[in-house]
Amino acid sequence: MVQQMTRVSRRIEPSQVILINGARKGAKLQIAEAVRSEVVAFFAWEPMATKLAASYPQVQVYVIQPSVLDLLRCIYFAPKGGKLGAIIPFALRDYYDDLEDALQVMDVSFYRLAPACDELELRDLIRRAASQGVTDLIGTDAISAMTVARHMNWIPLRPGRGGITRAFFKALWNIHHRYQGNIRAAFPQNGILAHYHLQDIIGSSQAITEVKELAKVYGATDSTIEVPPLCKRKGDIQEISQALLRMLDIRYHKSHTFDANVWELLKNQPWPGNVRQLAPIYINGFLNIRKFD
Structure with missing residues (x-):
């Protein structure tokens, strides 16, 4: 059995999940101030996550990546009548074998696992998808221009509520294990920094509300x-x-x-x-x- 941790320091309160919109003026200053106040972790999307990790190596950065739920949602809302394909990011490689059955049942005719950073491989996969008659291709932002160039419809695969929740659980787990070994270690006062920079990725404030609910429940569960x-x-x-x-x-x-x-x-x-x-x-x-x- 795998144990999912549900007990964290009671110092974490929902108000300590700090939200900073990186697209707004003054966001860099807010982030710097958060680091000075010993914030525990950043939640961020790429490429912002890489920039934060390079700028503040002393802070743990959790990359918010597409989840399986986000992929299934893309398939469900894909245009009907076309031939659907999917280029699945490495973030989902642990579930790829099991996903194959689901993709076949959902009439996804072309699907491959590929790293988002390998442009040559992505171009080759998109070429192969086009040669097989794929009209609608699901994938991350890395394939958007290449897909359009092949006259296919690009369906964005971006982190939604599933990806945010997944990152939050991972952060709680890691923070718990980091501090439980030292009984005298005080849990940092400022909790977790949830950093977001693209409003269209979040979709609505409901996703952040759910993260706050998670913080509340996990702070009160023994x-x-x-x-x-x-x-x-x-x-x-x-x-x-x-x-x-x-x-x-x-x-x-x-x-x-x-x-x-x-x-x-x-x-x-x-x-x-x-x-x-x-x-x-x-x-x-x-x-x-x-x-x-």
């Missing part, structure tokens, strides 16, 4: 949720749901269960690749139970 190995797929939702109920039982000293409608909802959720991306569903349930319990 137990652990055990999650199954990522490759188990069909069993993930059932096992994670049961783990959540066990957590609630321990926390409130009473038995909790989901009614048939909730189980049906969870059963019909698409497989996300990374089971931790189901967190918003469970957290919303957790908050509702806490509200009325």
Whole structure:
């Protein structure tokens, strides 16, 4: 079993997730001030993440990358009637084997795994996609111009809520393990800096609201949720749901269960690749139970 950490220092509060829009005037000054105040980590998209890592090597930078949910969303909203292809970034390579079945079922006729930084390989893959009659190609910003040059429709694969949530979980896990080894180590006062620079990537403030909810819940939870190995797929939702109920039982000293409608909802959720991306569903349930319990 893989343990997903749910206990962090109580010093982390939602207000300590600082949001800075890098597109606004004065953003560089705000970032510099945050570093001076010993912020724990940056969340950032590329190429901003690379710039931050180079400028502030003393701060951990978490790159927000597309998640499996973001990829599935692109496929779902792709234009109908064309021939769909996808160039999958290396960030999703751990799920590629399992994704193949899903891509075939969803009528994605051309799909390949490729690094975003290898321009020659990307050009070759796009040429091959065009030769196979692909009309709509899913991929990161790195392929946008090359796709248009081949007269194909480019469907942007960008980090959405799944990518933001995934990065947040990773940060919590790493920060927890960094400080738990030293009992006397004080957790930095200023929490985590969520840095975003493209409004169209976020889509809406709801994504950031979910990150704040995660911070609130994780700052108040004392137990652990055990999650199954990522490759188990069909069993993930059932096992994670049961783990959540066990957590609630321990926390409130009473038995909790989901009614048939909730189980049906969870059963019909698409497989996300990374089971931790189901967190918003469970957290919303957790908050509702806490509200009325």
